[in-house]
Amino acid sequence: xxxxxxxxxxxxxxxxxxxxxxxxxxxxxxxxxxxxxxxxxxxxxxxxxxxxxxxxxxxxxxxxxxxxxxxxxxxxxxxxxxxxxxxxxxxxxxxxxxxxxxxxxxxxxxxxxxxxxxxxxxxxxxxxxxxxxxxxxxxxxxxxxxxxxxxxxxxxxxxxxxxxxxxxxxxxxxxxxxxxxxxxxxxxxxxxxxxxxxxxxxxxxxxxxxxxxxxxxxxxxxxxxxxxxxxxxxxxxxxxxxxxxxxxxxxxxxxxxxxxxxxxxxxxxxxxxxxxxxxxxxxxxxxxxxxxxxxxxxxxxxxxxxxxxxxxxxxxxxxxxxxxxxxxxxxxxxxxxxxxxxxxxxxxxxxxxxxxxxxxxxxxxxxxxxxxxxxxxxxxxxxxxxxxxxxxxxxxxxxxxxxxxxxxxxxxxxxxxxxxxxxxxxxxxxxxxxxxxxxxxxxxxxxxxx
Numbered sequence: 001x002x003x004x005x006x007x008x009x010x011x012x013x014x015x016x017x018x019x020x021x022x023x024x025x026x027x028x029x030x031x032x033x034x035x036x037x038x039x040x041x042x043x044x045x046x047x048x049x050x051x052x053x054x055x056x057x058x059x060x061x062x063x064x065x066x067x068x069x070x071x072x073x074x075x076x077x078x079x080x081x082x083x084x085x086x087x088x089x090x091x092x093x094x095x096x097x098x099x100x101x102x103x104x105x106x107x108x109x110x111x112x113x114x115x116x117x118x119x120x121x122x123x124x125x126x127x128x129x130x131x132x133x134x135x136x137x138x139x140x141x142x143x144x145x146x147x148x149x150x151x152x153x154x155x156x157x158x159x160x161x162x163x164x165x166x167x168x169x170x171x172x173x174x175x176x177x178x179x180x181x182x183x184x185x186x187x188x189x190x191x192x193x194x195x196x197x198x199x200x201x202x203x204x205x206x207x208x209x210x211x212x213x214x215x216x217x218x219x220x221x222x223x224x225x226x227x228x229x230x231x232x233x234x235x236x237x238x239x240x241x242x243x244x245x246x247x248x249x250x251x252x253x254x255x256x257x258x259x260x261x262x263x264x265x266x267x268x269x270x271x272x273x274x275x276x277x278x279x280x281x282x283x284x285x286x287x288x289x290x291x292x293x294x295x296x297x298x299x300x301x302x303x304x305x306x307x308x309x310x311x312x313x314x315x316x317x318x319x320x321x322x323x324x325x326x327x328x329x330x331x332x333x334x335x336x337x338x339x340x341x342x343x344x345x346x347x348x349x350x351x352x353x354x355x356x357x358x359x360x361x362x363x364x365x366x367x368x369x370x371x372x373x374x375x376x377x378x379x380x381x382x383x384x385x386x387x388x389x390x391x392x393x394x395x396x397x398x399x400x401x402x403x404x405x406x407x408x409x410x411x412x413x414x415x416x417x418x419x420x421x422x423x424x425x426x427x428x429x430x431x432x433x434x435x436x437x438x439x440x441x442x443x444x445x446x447x448x449x450x
Contacts, residue, residue, distance in 0.1 A: 022191050022192065022193060023193045023277055023343060023346065023347050023350070024072060024073065024193065024273045024274060024275075024276075025041075025072065025073075025074050025075070025076060025191060025192040025193055025194070025273070026065060026072055026075050026076070026192065026193070026194035026195075026196070026266065026269045026270065026273050027039065027075070027076040027077070027078050027185075027192040027194065027195055027196070028058060028061045028062065028065065028075070028076075028077055028078065028196050028197070028198070028263070028266055029077075029078035029079070029080055029181065029185065029195065029196070029197045029198070030056070030057050030058045030061070030077070030078075030079075030080060030197065030198040030199075031079075031080040031081070031082050031172045031174040031176075031198070031199070032056060032058055032079060032080070032082065032172065033079075033082050033085055033152070033159075033160065033161055033162045033172075034051055034052050034053070034056065034058065034077075034079075034161060034162065034163075035051055035079065035161050036104065036159040036160065036161045037079070037188070038078065038079055038184055038185055038187075038188035038189060039076050039077065039078045039079070039185060039188060039189040039192075040076065040077050041074045041075070041076045041077075042062065042074070042075050042076070042077070043073060043074055043075075044066065044071075045062060045063065045065075045066035045071075048062045051163075052077070053165055055169070055170075057198040057263065058077055058198070060261065060262060060263060061196070061198065061263040061266045062075060062077070062266070064262060064263055064264055064265075064266035064267040064270070064289065065266040065267065065269070065270050066270070067267050067270065067288045067289070068267065068270045068271060068274070068288070070274045071270060071274065072270055072273040072274050073274070075266075075270075076189070076192050078181075078185045079159075079185075080174055080176055080181045080197070080199075081174060081176040081180075081181070081184070082172050082173070082174050083153065083172075083173045083174055083175055084151050084152065084153040084172070084173045085151070085152050085153075085162070085170055085171070085172045085173075086146065086149050086150065086151045086152075086170060086171050086172075086173075087101060087128075087149060087150045087151075087152075087165065087168040087169070087170045088124060088128075088148065088149040088150075088168060088169050088170070088171075089124045089127035089128055089131075089148075089149075089167060089168050090167045090168060090169065091124070092117050092120060092121065092122045092123070092124075092127070093120070094117070094120050095117055095118060095119065095120040096116060096117060097116070097117045097120075097167060098114060098115070098116050098166060098167065099114065099115045099116075099117075099127050099130075099131060099166060099167045099168065100112065100113070100114050100164050100165060100166035100167070101113045101131050101135065101150065101162065101164070101165055101166075101168065102162065102163045102164035102165070103135060103138045103141060103152065103160060103161070103162055103163070104160060104161040104162075104163050105138035105139040105140055105141050105160050106138075106139050106140025106141070106154075106156065106158035106159070106160055107139040107140065109138070109139065110163060111134075111135055111136060111138055112134075112164065113130075113131040113132075113133075113134030113135045114131075114134065115127050115130040115131055115134070123148070124148040124149070125147055125148045128145065128146075128147075128148055128149055128150050129145065131150060132145050132150055135150075138160065140154060140155055140156050140158050140160055141153070141154065141155060141160045142154070142155045177207060178204055178207035178208035178210075178211050179207065179210075179211045181208075182195075182208070182211050182212075182215070186215070192217070193216075193217050193218060193273075193343070193346075194217070194218050194220060194269045194272075194273060195208075195212060195217055195218065195219045195220070196219070196220050196221065196263065196265045196266055196269065197221070198263065200221065200222070200223050200224075200239075200259060200260055202237075202239050202242065205221055205223075205239055205243075206239075206242055206243070206246065208221075209221075209243060209246070209248040209250070209251040209332070210246070210248075212248075212250045212251060213248060213249065213250050213251075215250075216346050216349070216350070217250065218250050218251070218252060218331075218339060218342065218343065219248075219250060219251045219252070220251075220252045220254065220265040220266075220268065220269050220339075221239075221251065221252075221253055221254070221265060222253070222254040222255065222256045222259035222263070222264050222265045223239050223240075223253075223255065223256075223259050223260075224255070224256060224257050224258060224259040224260055224295055225238060225239065225295075226294075226295050226296055228240050228255055228309075228312075228314075229255065229294065229301070229305045229308055229309065230308060231308055231311075232244070232308060232311040232312045239253065240253045240255070240309065240312035240313070240314040240332065241312055243312075243313075243332035243333075244312050244313050244332050244333070246332075247332075247333040247334075248331070248332040248333050249331050249332070249333035249334065249337060249342065250331065250333075250342065251331060251332045251333075252265075252268075252282075252315060252329065252330070252331050252332070252339045253312070253313070253314045253315065253332050254268060254292075254314070254315045254316060254317075255292050255301075255309055255314060255315075255316045256292045256316070256317065257292060257293040257294070257295045258290070262289060264287075264289050264317075267287055267288065267289055268282065268287070268315075268317075268326055268329075271285045271287075271326065272329075272339065272340060272343070277340075277343055277344050277347035277348075277387075277396060278344055278347075278387055278389075278394060278395040278396035278397075278432070279393075279394055279395070280340065281329065281338070281340045281434040281436070282315075282326055282328075282329030282338070282339055282340055283315075283326055283327055283328055283329045283338075283434075283436045284325055284326065284327070284436065285325060285326050286323055286324070286325055287317055287324050287325065287326060289317075289324070290317075290324060291317040291318050291319045291324040291325075292316045292317045292318065300318060300319060301316060301318060306318070306327070309328075310328065310335075312332075313330045313331065313332050313333070313334065313335050313337075314328070314330070314332070315327060315328035315329050315330060316328065328436075338434075340434065341431070344396045344431070347396070348383075348384075348387065348396060348429070351383050351386075351387075352380065352383050352384075355379050355380075355382065355383045356376075356379055356380075359375075359376075359379050368410065368413075368418055368421070368423070369410055370409055370410045373407055373408070373409070373410060373423065373425075376407065376423065376425065377405055377407045377425070380405060380425070380427060381405065384397065384402065384403050384427070384429060385402075388402040389432045394432060394434075395432060396429075396431065396432065397429055397430060397431065397432060398430045398431070398432050399432070401430050402429065402430060403427055403428060403429040403430065404427060404428045405425070405426075405427045406425065406426045406427060406428075407425040407426075408424075408425070
């Protein structure tokens with residue numbers, strides 16, 4: 001038998017913890033080639049100009065995302081696969097104008113093509129030809145001369161990027177579906193909760209909203225179509241009506257007359273994103289952008305417009321007391337379901353799951369005894385107690401009656417569950433809720449009669 005010291009101490013570090021799901025990170029997805037990665041994250045708006053052209057929808061959306069007094073810690077940009085992108089030089093108006101197109105190819109080599117006007121009378125074809133000649137043949141990129149424009153496309157499966165562009169407009173072509181887009185993004189980076197996209201077409205919105213239903217995330221979308229202000233019916237085909245008809249509980253729809261150019265949903269997301277779950281509701285918050293208007297009249301939304309939107313479980317912005325604010329913040333699937341409620345549910349689900357995973361990983365065994373089940377109950381209690389409101393602080397659960405836990409005693413557990421080493425407990429938690437609208441009834445009279 002081996003020699004043994006009189007005293008031996010072994011201390012293990014039972015401090016492993018599973019990663020925490022983030023509920024404060026928004027992502028804006030667009031079809032672009034501004035970087036190779038599937039996603040990039042930004043902690044301030046000043047970082048955007050280094051990567052994103054100011055003419056891009058991504059740049060505009062990120063302006064909205066960082067427009068609040070308290071910005072999200074991180075905002076991410078996702079990339080929807082682009083089949084091709086075509087650049088068209090702007091009209092030459094003077095001598096000395098510089099046109100630029102820089103391509104980072106699949107071999108990570110950057111080729112920067114520039115052309116400077118010398119006569120001031122050059123044509124778009126002159127500019128495009130010069131840029132194409134300077135680009136040459138970047139690895140993994142097909143360069144096509146369209147007589148006055150330049151089209152770039154992948155020649156393989158690897159990604160390329162356009163890292164600089166000046167004095168050119170561009171259009172993209174993409175056929176990537178919403179489901180494939182989300183699958184690619186989530187596979188590369190799943191650490192985000194809010195999703196918005198530059199594609200506001202009905203087909204894409206419905207497809208993305210369906211995909212998001214299967215994920216613990218939220219999709220926020222705005223549109224500017226006149227039909228979206230119409231009366232709701234089960235046969236209506238406008239976007240908010242379709243979202244309601246198809247019971248999209250993870251989609252928040254907003255109407256705004258400049259939806260396709262401003263992407264205001266990113267501003268509305270950024271109202272909620274920086275706040276902890278249970279600490280803030282979306283409705284009745286100040287916005288920096290303009291309130292929604294009727295595209296047909298140019299006036300702020302009428303009572304009829306807003307009533308129609310409410311019937312569709314939609315949201316909007318309006319001016320109250322001279323201040324533009326958000327209204328509703330509901331999800332399309334139900335009139336009494338709000339984005340903050342869905343987020344609170346997802347948040348509690350994640351925190352409870354993480355707590356039990358960490359507990360199980362750091363225990364060599366959880367005995368199937370009353371003591372073991374009490375320990376499991378204590379794990380749940382320790383999580384729920386953190387999200388109970390106080391007299392001065394709002395939170396997810398009510399102060400005086402936050403939750404009821406129903407865990408069985410060992411003697412009441414079936415033989416089959418014990419043999420299978422399965423345990424099932426239950427609880428009911430009571431939401432604190434939030435007040436959106438206030439109605440006060442009073443009366444005026446003379447002194448009460450003796």
